[in-house]
Amino acid sequence: MQRGLAFAILAGSMAAMLSGPARSEPDMSKNEIVIGAYAGLTGPIPLTGAQMQTGWQTAVDEINAAGGINGRKIRLLIEDDQYEPSRAVSAARKLVERDGVFLMTGLGTPTTTVVARYLERAGVPLLFPMGASASQLNQAGLKSLFMAQPAYSSQAETVIGWMVDHGGVKAPCQINQVDPAGEDHSLGYRRAAEKRNLPVIIEGTERGTMDFSAAVLKAKNAGCDMVYTGMPLESSARVVTAADRLGWHPKFVGFTTQADASLIKLLGPLAEGFHAAEITLAPESDAPSMRDYLAQLKKSHPDTPPTFFITYAYASMMLAAKAIRETPEPLTRKGVIATLESWKEADGGLLGPISYSAADHDGKKSLYIIEVKGGRWHKVSDWIDPGPAR
């Protein structure tokens, strides 16, 4: 009897865990839209999580101060997932099933990879999460997911290709983190190297690695003259310092994650010559969207500089607001998806033009290269559009 009861409880629990939520539209309030977000506010990437939170909240403050979206104020609910995929799914379930969020955004490639599948089943739009992966996200063919950051493979291929074609690099190699994002970086690096008949040298490292001496020594001994770091910002900084301790100073390159003032703060003079990809307008830009953003950030967070993650989070929330604003009433999730799929070279504010279609939700592919010179990031290339995704 007891075993039967235990089995019934277990079976019930499993069924509850595995079943998807009902694909129903939430009852929309006339006064409020609830947006959910998952981010690693604690755990291995708390700095990035905090910056994303700042960016999202800055945008929400600005939108609500202007009266909201078509009369509806935004209420933003952020759940801490500690950068753990299982926690991120739990956070998403809670936000969708208990809090009834209208749509979601989030932070992290490994977390977004699993959350996106859950939201796909739930029919909840996942708009412009911070993260990228060609196979898992950008070009995964998910109906509810819309990306505004180029896939890491696309970024790596473009940046490494540019460094070889214009930066005097002859033997690029890569040190990456072993996870879905790292795999995506490797894919792009392989494409760039194979296109130019260059050998492929990739060193993988575990998440949370503090000492990169072994990987750096292998790259040095392999004769590399450039190292692409496919990993979080602080890990990239540790790679640079590990190389410095070995008296080795190749060119160091990163992607959008490294395009941040924090890298210069951590590395000081060692940051000089670091190249990275950038996808948002530079703070020095004269564009009205940048002026509005800087003014709002100063108002909401007076002592906070416009880092990459803050800027991206702000820009992505403004983009989500634009999609909601352009969706005809009655406001539905399906309506927002239809609106986004109709965008052709739409004004993406700080992110530049963005295009989606029913078959392509990888809306942003262009980027430009920046380099640390004199303790500041400087734009060193024009916008580069790598063309259609492969």
Add this chain to the structure above:
Amino acid sequence: MGQAIVNGLAEGSIYAVLAIGLVFIYKITEVANFAQGEIAMVSAFVAFTVLERFGAPLAAALVVAVLTGGLAGLLMERIAIRPVLGSGVLGPAVVTLGLFFVLHGTATVLWGPEVHPFPSFFGNETLSMGGLLVSKQHLAIMAASLVTALALSAFLRFTDTGLAMRSIPQNRFAARLIGLDVPRLYGLTWMIGAAVSAMGGILLAPIVFLNTNMMVDMTNNAFAVAVLGGLGSLVGAFVGGLILGVVKNIGVIYFPTEMKESMAFVIVLVVLLFKPEGLFGKPQFEKI
């Protein structure tokens, strides 16, 4: 190969400095302190605050940090460990695990998630010895961990307090019967072990950058080192650290770099298979 060995020694000495504090506490109190790394992290943040807020010289910040670590250890023993000492092996271990989260969470609230550069007392230069390169900071960590291991061993062997401490794990009740102030000695043990850990935090911060996650990976490796060297041997912790570091760095020459961490623990498993008490530990026998 030579440079890989030097890199391994440098990396291993980092694990060693943390493992020495761990082993010291375990040797006397038989408590595995999972919060050891977090004491190091908090102490380093205190030093950072003293440097940034008050503009104190680096030496003063280091002293403050070591004192903070010692005080934290003392308070942890008095408030959290002592009440559960009679509850078996698991009770105190779970309490230290809880302290890990308390310290980690509190540090995140107090200092935020930012990653900060931390100044080195020894400079950022790298020395070349016979064509092999090693940073001054790594050399300092190596020297500090060796000196600490030897000094604590000498303290336990040649001082009255040290001898009294060593007698406690042999028979805690007999130690009380002969008049030893066991609670005071436990407090002193935690204070010293935590202060050593604080020193480790300050030495590591210039290499891994100051942040609330800086010690998580290190603590895992420090436990492996402590077990490898023998949980009762301070010199074993030092040598175990160096062995682990060298094995990891030589191993990646022949195996993919992705296997670096797992290789370390394979070595620990193999050693324990043939020498369960660790390389420098003594077999424990119990009369029944």
